[in-house]
Amino acid sequence: MRNLFDIDPWKIIESKFDPSKQKQAESIFSIGNGSFGQRANFEENYSGASLQGSYIGGVYYPDKTRVGWWKNGYPEYFAKVLNSTNWIGIDISIDGEHLDLNQQQIKHFHRELDMQNGLLKRSARVVFSNGKELEIESIRFCSMAREEIGAIAYSVTPLNFSGNVKFTPYLDGKVSNHDANYDEFFWVEDSRKVDLQKGILCTRTKKTDFCVATAMRFSFWREQELLTIHPNVAQRDFYVENNFEHYLEKGIRFTLKKYVAITSTINHSEFELVAKAIKRVREAYTTGFDALRSEHEAAWQAIWDSADISIEGDVASQQGIRFNIFHLYQTYTGKNAKLNIGPKGFTGEKYGGATYWDTEAYCLPFYLKTTDPKVARQLLVYRYNHLGRAIENAEKLGFKDGAALYPMVTMNGEECHNEWEITFEEIHRNGAISFGIYNYVRHTRDTDYLETYGLPVLAGIARFWAQRFNWSEAKKAYVMLGVTGPNEYENNVNNNWYTNYIARWCIAYCLEVNSKVSKGLVEKLAPREIEQFQHIVDNVYFPQIDGTNIYLQQDGFMDKEQLSASDIPVAERPINKHWSWDRILRSIFIKQADVLQGLYLFEDHFTEEVIRENFDFYEPKTVHESSLSPCVHVILAAKIKRLDKALELYLRTSRLDLDDYNHEADEGLHITSMAGTWMSVVEGLAGVRVYENGLAINPQIPKPWKSYAFQIRYQNQPLALAIDQQKVTITNLGSALVSCQLAGSQIDIEAGAMHEAAFEKFELS
């Protein structure tokens, strides 16, 4: 795979402008702050291929469902992440000719995503048709310190002339979703106002009535000197601007500093929305660009302090892992229980919705180990808040008595997705939500959570599974018919091992929690339910290959033609782009191996021998055409000491978007799978596990790496791990003693103490 952009440990660098990469670059260089985000579109006019995108967390539109053949139970709409007011716009023109990197000759170009500091920087030298040369430079960020503030410093230096240049900072609310089922426009204008050096635009979504106020202010500088200017103002529907011409002297740098505040009814009442935006932007303006930037950079520094993974000896790996961590924190910071982690974050609009099972299965472990447990808890509370909707969702499908089915895709708890084989059948997602609670508790020991929020969710989910299993007289066991596992290259299968396994586990865990929580706080299971649940737990059917330890993905799996992914001609990969759906379904090939997913989640239930046997059976059949697939294989490969395989797949997952393996980075990034990449290192290579009975660490290091280091949180104590080719160093940065199993040996590390162990001293267990 060729790298799309230049390699650097802390930066993504594009050193030559290539319009054919612009949409990919717009995704990859996106910036955001967990509250809103912006693709790396140019501030000035750009006439080339581009996906202009500005997205605000939680603001969505219920786009009317488009299906060929309606089926009972389909949702009426699909919640679309909304492309909203373009706040970055600064148009530049000379003698009526607009600056446009798709038109003018470009003598130099440099775009850089500074991940350490959360900055998008760009510089370019451009020759206008009349020969006038401009140097432009811009620095942009979405403030991590002030979640409603964005800021841009946009500098222009005339290189071979002195003369007038026109500046037009504007706000444009006339933006459409690329992803709209019937090409509808989703916004109405509520109000707009424009005045000298400021303007505000307030737009409202149709149907959902979300209001978004975007306020701008700007200042204009000659080098370090603030200038007084007298701009014109202009406005039209969905649009406000200032514009002014200024005489620029050759070689002198003039800078327009644009401050924007974006407030929405996600966080404010409709009545105070505009006032808040005006207040926030005034504060930002008063604070000034440099001070805003400093506090923003400090906020990023605090994130990196606990979340960074440093890798020495392989810059591509280093860049890859930081790219993933960076985008995760840009997408979700845990500040707001109404938000979640959309599959494309703020980098694109494809797929819609904000919440998939990816959150619990992939993102939660990341936040649990890299930051304050409150962040992970927010993610759990989000689902607790949607419990009523999950119960309604199950009722629509014919379930009753409080059974809860969480949606495949949602914005507000309601199901959006509308393919029967996914919407109605890919129900394993429910299991991930119970598992998330369990995982949270084993990391944090916050059992209080179970009392108030945990048990109702666990019970709703367990009730769903209890109704979804049915007794098979033929098998004298509980079976589960008609499901789609995480491997979406199979639909409507019976007894998907993963789904049966996690479903049974959910019921068992619910029984366990129910027996432990004190009476009174929440409604507990009825005795009749307890009995029924226990009967199911004791009698679930699991398909397996006779005489082996291999769990069968589903009934009938062995009837398929037994091939390996290596049998597929290279020209036919990925198969989802080359084969008919029919052929994919019938083939043995696996998008994402769900038996292995189960062995990963419940690793402590299985011996290493069982894991190895299943890995050797499923990994050759897996084509990894889900971005969520490789990381699980990295972790299991590392577990069974296949370090070369682990590294190979690690590189694929960590640079999936950076090197655009799947040819779709133009549409946005695979945000949730980025958490899987992080797991690949921490759980895979470093072998960090939080089991119910404690922390275990079984580190390894790939040969090409000199060393790698990161921190984890365990029971709210930060631990720093550093692994090089010779040794492992664990430092307890917390305030309490931490015990763990290091390569099978119990060790205790006092607060502030460091434990060092040489590799030669221990055998990996």
Add this chain to the structure above:
Amino acid sequence: MRNLFDIDPWKIIESKFDPSKQKQAESIFSIGNGSFGQRANFEENYSGASLQGSYIGGVYYPDKTRVGWWKNGYPEYFAKVLNSTNWIGIDISIDGEHLDLNQQQIKHFHRELDMQNGLLKRSARVVFSNGKELEIESIRFCSMAREEIGAIAYSVTPLNFSGNVKFTPYLDGKVSNHDANYDEFFWVEDSRKVDLQKGILCTRTKKTDFCVATAMRFSFWREQELLTIHPNVAQRDFYVENNFEHYLEKGIRFTLKKYVAITSTINHSEFELVAKAIKRVREAYTTGFDALRSEHEAAWQAIWDSADISIEGDVASQQGIRFNIFHLYQTYTGKNAKLNIGPKGFTGEKYGGATYWDTEAYCLPFYLKTTDPKVARQLLVYRYNHLGRAIENAEKLGFKDGAALYPMVTMNGEECHNEWEITFEEIHRNGAISFGIYNYVRHTRDTDYLETYGLPVLAGIARFWAQRFNWSEAKKAYVMLGVTGPNEYENNVNNNWYTNYIARWCIAYCLEVNSKVSKGLVEKLAPREIEQFQHIVDNVYFPQIDGTNIYLQQDGFMDKEQLSASDIPVAERPINKHWSWDRILRSIFIKQADVLQGLYLFEDHFTEEVIRENFDFYEPKTVHESSLSPCVHVILAAKIKRLDKALELYLRTSRLDLDDYNHEADEGLHITSMAGTWMSVVEGLAGVRVYENGLAINPQIPKPWKSYAFQIRYQNQPLALAIDQQKVTITNLGSALVSCQLAGSQIDIEAGAMHEAAFEKFELS
């Protein structure tokens, strides 16, 4: 079930106008002639709920596919049956007030479908707001003798006044499909011309460039006297009219006779289209209404002579069966190899497409036994002509080497349907096409057909099956994974017994035909293929319940909760309107029992005991929510002497649309299942079978019936059967001796001879 309209052996009668039934009536009283057809819309203006519909065989529009989630292999478009120029329009007004049965007081109303003569008749007495009373009467037909001609005699009698009435006969091409994916308009206007007492409108479909010319002429009569009138002419886009006011004397009947010719590029070149329409309409005008009507009635008489089923003792049954036969012949007459039998015929536009597996599985046996074998042969040639497209269709799904997959829905051989579980998986349709050839040959002994047309189709289909089976190492047999059987309440199942059975049979039959046809005429199978085919035929896996004769619908069927349709609360029927798709899929309930479908098609492969055992297993689980379902059960129930069950289901199928069991007659009729109704009587009650080794007849008669009688064709000899409670009478109306098994005894009937057998003399075998 309450009857929607009045009962009569030869007529459907509506004796009181009920606007809430208008759309149902428009479907049920539809008329057509195999070439074009027209819903029973009123000629005059009608402002109530109505589905205006005029359809021309073979003229379609490729409507852009609408899907939520695209899958590789989906077709780009869905061919829509096109609603085309409204040719019946005759507007009537008095003093500016339009005649409109939705507005004026109606003193009397009578609408009648005269099935014997193929006439739609209507009379009404209407009071205008000024108190003026009009009697109107209309008679309309689509000529069975001239396939491009429609005619209307529209009479008006002023009952309580003399005065001016305005007549406006018109053609209106501005018609839209109700069933359009994106509300597009499908037509452009090519040309129009209007002159005294005539007009022509030529419209063209977008994309497909079908041209349709509709020409009208009319005359105006005072009782039997032709009047000279001086109409005005008017036109606008897509519209031409004449209009004139005439002074009508009280009590005198004035009649406007409107003649219409409809020509299309299905049958004519674009250059002669208009001239042909003008010529045809001139001929019709010259022939005159009464003579046109006589030749039309004679053509219907000829159809009834051989295709009628008369039932004495149960008028509802009698009306039901004639209604079915009537609509079948209105839809398809076999005159044109480009046409086929759409699921709604010319009575509505839902589902689109013209050709489903219904044609071979249901309609072909009807035409084989009721008319000249040329008609059935046309249907086979239609598929032969589409073989190239079927091969392309299979290639799109990844098949090769001449494998052919006929489409689920088509107009021109290309697949239209776009649900993966149907389009890619409901492949049993391919089997019906081979079976149709086999069935044709055993009825007609026309083995020549195999030489030229048969083998290439059989080979393409056999190649498909050979590739679609795969060897299961686990089962040491050929299995077929991921199919949908005729029971569409299961999707993506493995080893659907019906599909496996018909697929193996197709390969075996292809081998048999291949070994028999002479060398040279068509390309025969390669030796390697023969060997491979034989290996498959010898080693197909069939699921079965151990220790029984019950063939399992599919792998895993016994894991379902074992319930009966009687366990479903009445309020939840039909389940497809009340249950989520998910719940339907997981349930045991069967839309249409496909094991029984297989036992029906291949009845001579199984003992009666096997059929009984399977019927008793599947019938209680079948909810008959496909219109194609009950007839098969009637036939099998009769076979195993469950005559009460047979009669119960016969009544349901024969009056499905007449009594609107499924609450969807407003959208059009279930044309193809009507052939199943015919089969219910002939193959079910009368026990007529054409096996490979000859004709067998095992008649029974339900207790409520006095007698029933019909004709069949067998080896091109017409036989008349009459069955009463005492005896069976078989008359050989042909010119050659016919041998058959009557209730197990071999009998020979000379040409012209009659054979009578008393029921008491024979035991039904």
